[in-house]
Amino acid sequence: MPQLDSSGGGAGGGDDLGAPDELLAFQDEGEEQDDKSRDSAAGPERDLAELKSSLVNESEVAAGGAGVPGAGAGAGGEAEVGAEALGRQHTSQRLFPDKLAESLEDGLKAPECASGMYKDTVYSAFNLLMHYPPPSGAGQHPQPQPPLHNKASQPAHGVPQLSPLYEHFSSPHPTPAPADISQKQGVHRPLQTPDLSGFYSLTSGSMGQLPHTVSWPSPPLYPLSPSCGYRQHFPAPTAAPGTPYPRFTHPSLMLGSGVPGHPAAIPHPAIVPPSGKQELQPYDRTLKTQAESKAEKEAKKPTIKKPLNAFMLYMKEMRAKVIAECTLKESAAINQILGRRWHALSREEQAKYYELARKERQLHMQLYPGWSARDNYGKKKRRSREKHQESNTGGKRNAFGTYPEKAAAPAPFLPMTVL
């Protein structure tokens, strides 16, 4: 049983952010330890074979109209997938009629996909993280944090995405941000610990949002592979001698255009305009009423993204690897593989990501004390997904991602709740 939060409060020194589900998940993991041991012993080839087998079975189900429940999920170590995943796999099979299975088949055919599947899992980011000082640890000099009254009061371009924390650890150039910058530049919400500032950098996914006005050698700085966000293999930026390495590693440093003395303001990628469209030019704006402008302004408030959970961090790290190994590109297919790999991970391996995710949540809380996941509710339009699900499965997906009407598998976390 991994001691995520109970062993001295973890690396973060706080149990408050330890997600209950982590422990629950591990409890569940513990019950499946035998299965996982068998999985591990069998090696990646077995996993792939099962995955492939499941896909074949799913195709058979699709073709025959009625398959054998559970057969598609494989046997033995895949029991966890079994009934619980049946609904999802039915769904996926339904939604990716042949393409998904085909793409997965193609990917699995690649020898490197099977051979390298579980090798060389890189946890360098986590290892670095483990040496990371606690956010509000002893010896620090916490600065007063002005409360976050509302998002409108935030700097319009100062919203980091927490995942860069993770990415930053993989960076060959962990550039600690100067602690004094936040003070000099009127940072809205300084970090408690200057060390933390070094873990915020621009993410891969939104690099294109950076304006070209930024005066540094842009190409080498950003992750070239938007799919993985890795930075560790990127060449060092080639700046002129004496040119300071561009530092935008902290949201406090990513100041908006309204900040005096900062012509090269950098909107952080985590600040996602809801529409993704350019704002109206000033002369266009005159055409709008004040009310409309106000409403528009409200709608265009920067979005603070949710911190990534353990699985998301795992996906972010492993996605590129899976893509390279399996020559897959469809995220849906890749995510299926990653989901299975995630289940195949040992508890210790998963614990690393849980801990990493806990760190991200800690940082997120420190940076945005007033932020709530609720803030982003409704920002994504779910057009007719519910309708699709209901019509196709006869019911809504429950909290465990299953469809109770079809998959009556017990809740995986039930044992822990009993305990």
Next chain:
DNA sequence: TGACCTTTGAAGTTA
């Protein structure tokens, strides 16, 4: 152009 697909986990909402 933007929702959908797919995955798990966290957190919010609802009954």
Next chain:
DNA sequence: TAACTTCAAAGGTCA
């Protein structure tokens, strides 16, 4: 409090 819903990443796909 259990059950349910939404969002987080990612990129191809499709309406």
